[in-house]
Amino acid sequence: MSSAAGSLVAEELPKDRLEVLFDELGVLMGQRNAIDSRIVEIVAEMDRDNLVGMTGARSIAALVAWKTGSSITNANTIAAIAHRLPEFPRCAAGMREGRLSLDQVGIIAKKAGHGSDEHYAALAESATVDQLNTALKLEPRPKPEPAPWAEPQRSITKTTAEQCVRYRMTLTHDEAATFDAALASHQDALISQWKRDHDTGERPSDQAPPLPTMPDAFMSLVKTGWDAEVTRRPHGQHTTVVVHLDVKDRIASLHLGPLLTAAERQYLSCDATCEVWFERSGQVIGAGRTTRTINRRLRRALEHRHPTCAVPGCGATRGLHAHHIQHWEDGGTTELDNLVLVCPYHHRLHHSGGITITGPAPNITVTDSDGRQLHSSSLARPPNRPPPDVAPYRGPTGERADWWWYTPFEPPPPQTN
Incomplete structure (x- = not known):
């Protein structure tokens, strides 16, 4: 046999290479699912024993995102499974054994009804995350009838069209009366101003603006309230x-x-x-004397230095409070090295003793209620133990779901005494 023929025989075919890579991927995914299962169990223990408060984190999901270095979306999935872990023992066992992924069990934990563990554990063996989501949408949801004495739910909904944006607002009767009176007052003021400027008794000009309408009155109401708020609170939380x-x-x-x-x-x-x-x-x-407030220039410098809450693990960017590290009544100055921006949650938590913030800024030190220093880095480090010994992850079948033959989960009827 020639050397050219021998090289063709020795060369690995693409389909064989793909099978080898798929086998390795299945083993790794099975181990990953088992590791995710243990992470969920650890988070469930912290959630069950209420160990989150002493860390300064505002929620179990925020703590997971902080300590694991993952996105808040992935952290919310872990927290959702951990919170409902006792309700889904079969799904949890499937993830522990490497047969179900975190995303598969996560979508079930977020949306499935009570008592549906067996139903969705069997379905998840062959269904993708999108197919599970469709199945969960088909699950009937009981709609509790509102009590006759319950107040109507206020709401504002927004619908964006190609040419305009539509708002739909629901108010109580007394709030609607206040809104109508304010709107009528602004419309009367706009019409009076229009008549003063354009109604001269002569034939109306084609260049004159139209008579103010109700939308004009609504925008006048919004702008007036906005201007009053800016005048009253020029520095954010002032x-x-x-x-x-x-x-x-x-x-x-x-x-x-x-x-x-x-x-x-x-x-x-x-x-x-x-x-x-x-x-x-x-x-x-x-x-006594009046405190020195945070002026706009100083607040901009603070926002440039700390665009998010200064407490490690918190990424809040909206509604931040300017906090005096050494309080003004203890002699602290309103200067850049004595100020730091924190979110309302951590600001109140600091003053209640949950966390401690010491300076000077920007090199502040934040400690929890036990005196441990909080760091923004995650807990990830090289592993020092072998991976879990589980079967390779088989994954969904990838077949198209025929929902005509699918029987959605039926919640059990409510028990009556």
Whole structure:
């Protein structure tokens, strides 16, 4: 046999190479499913024993995304399975044995009804995630009848068309009356202004704008409210707090409001105009200085330095509070090295003692309730144990689903005593 013929025989055919790669992929996916199962069990234990609060994370999904370095979508899937793990023992066993993937069990845990574990565990053996999603949509959902005394649900829905955007709003009767009165008031004002500017008693000109309509009145209402809000709160979270402080007992209370703890007082006055009235024996003896608020230029510098919440593991970007690391009432200055942006959740958690933020900024240190320093990096590291010994992942069959012959899961009827 020639050397050319021998090389053709020795060369591996593409289909044979693909089979080898598929075999390795099946083994790896089976091991990955088993590893994901153990991750879900660990998260379920943290969720069951309420161990999340001491870490400073706002939810179990946020903690998973932080500590595993995964996306919030993947973390939500893990958290959904962990939260309903006792309801789906067969699906959990399939993932533990490498037969079901995290996404397959995740879509079931997010949408399946109670008592459907056996039904979907069998279906997931051969169905893709999209097919499982379709099957879950076919599952009938009982619609509870609203109580006759229940208040109607307020809502605003938005529908985008090619040429315009449509809004549909549902209000209670008293709110609708307020809205109608405000809208009518703005329309009357616009019409009065139009008549003053364009109604001269002569024949209307083709260049004159049309008479103001109800949409014009609605936009006037929106712009007026917007301008008033910008004037009142020019620096994001800026507000005004009026506090009465007893100089003898060092007890503070809001004006015409309840008593405040030290943590509540510091939380409310972090970025605020704070009027402090000193009292002794119930008599006002003077007023204190006003706190220095965060001006726009300083806030922009803070946002450039920390575009997200400064607490590790939190990626919040909206509604951030400017926090004084050393509080102003303890001598802290309103300067860049004494300020940091945190989300409302972690701001309140700090003042309640859940986490501790120390400076100076930007090299701040955040510790949890046990004094452990929080880091933004994940827990991922090289493995030091062999992978799980499970069968290779067979995966869905890939066949087209014939939903005509599919029997959706029927929730059991409610039990009556």
